[in-house]
Amino acid sequence: MAAAEAKAGISLRRAHAAEAFLRAEALDLIEIVADHYLQPHPRRNRGLAALRERFTIVPHGLDLSLGSAEGLNVPYLRALATLVDVVRPPYWSEHVAFTRAGGRAIGHLAPIPYTDEALEVVARNVARAQSAIAVPLALENIACPFDVPFATMTEGAFFKRLVERTGCSMLLDVANLYYNALNRGTDPFRLLDEYPLDAVVQCHLAGGHRSQATWIDSHAQPVPEGVWQLFENVAARAPLKAAIVERDENLPAFSELAAEAARARSIMRRCAA
Numbered sequence: 001m002a003a004a005e006a007k008a009g010i011s012l013r014r015a016h017a018a019e020a021f022l023r024a025e026a027l028d029l030i031e032i033v034a035d036h037y038l039q040p041h042p043r044r045n046r047g048l049a050a051l052r053e054r055f056t057i058v059p060h061g062l063d064l065s066l067g068s069a070e071g072l073n074v075p076y077l078r079a080l081a082t083l084v085d086v087v088r089p090p091y092w093s094e095h096v097a098f099t100r101a102g103g104r105a106i107g108h109l110a111p112i113p114y115t116d117e118a119l120e121v122v123a124r125n126v127a128r129a130q131s132a133i134a135v136p137l138a139l140e141n142i143a144c145p146f147d148v149p150f151a152t153m154t155e156g157a158f159f160k161r162l163v164e165r166t167g168c169s170m171l172l173d174v175a176n177l178y179y180n181a182l183n184r185g186t187d188p189f190r191l192l193d194e195y196p197l198d199a200v201v202q203c204h205l206a207g208g209h210r211s212q213a214t215w216i217d218s219h220a221q222p223v224p225e226g227v228w229q230l231f232e233n234v235a236a237r238a239p240l241k242a243a244i245v246e247r248d249e250n251l252p253a254f255s256e257l258a259a260e261a262a263r264a265r266s267i268m269r270r271c272a273a
């Protein structure tokens with residue numbers, strides 16, 4: 001069940017930064033894309049300091065590549081550790097995916113095959129990240145419209161073993177799970193049962209679009225009703241501390257995202273009561 005003091009906010013984009021300050025009372029916390037703050041830059045550092053004064057911030061990594069069999073990119077991990085040190089968040093988050101292989105950057109979050117071998121790789125990389133960053137890590141499920149061949153377990157079973165093994169919590173992206181289910185013709189509520197809901201501390205909420213026969217998690221639309229229903233189910237069962245609305249395309253007015261955050265907050269409060 002969601003915590004009574006569970007917080008709701010948005011993943012902050014530059015276009016909304018000014019209004020986020022003006023209407024700060026609308027947000028309990030914000031998520032920042034960690035990668036935007038890894039290179040020291042005086043203006044960005046001042047912006048981050050100002051955000052830090054006003055908000056609880058959760059850094060969200062994109063490029064740590066926890067699925068890389070060759071191990072983690074050490075300079076990247078160091079930069080992430082410095083950012084977490086500056087921000088002092090309650091936890092930080094990263095995806096279970098790979099973005100680098102054979103020394104090359106792929107440029108997007110690629111899915112890993114859910115096997116024992118991949119579990120060893122991710123657990124080893126998570127342990128390395130935990131040794132560099134003492135703040136708790138929440139691991140996120142990605143969107144993927146197809147099943148990676150050679151998997152020996154489901155994504156939910158993989159996450160169950162991973163959180164048990166690493167002691168990490170889970171950031172459940174409800175939209176990713178929802179669209180993954182739709183793309184496979186599976187019932188998202190049944191799929192949800194496979195995940196370690198007792199380890200889920202945060203949710204992502206977003207809306208995608210359909211391209212021909214495939215649902216794309218594009219963060220381009222308002223959160224659809226199916227995702228809200230699934231989120232309500234999660235909030236009733238998981239020890240949620242926070243929910244974050246993600247939007248990257250068709251950026252609406254700040255008030256629209258704040259209203260979605262408010263809806264997430266009221267669902268969590270209702271489920272905590």
Ligand SMILES: [Fe+2]
Binds near residue numbers: 204246
């Ligand atoms: Fe997400």
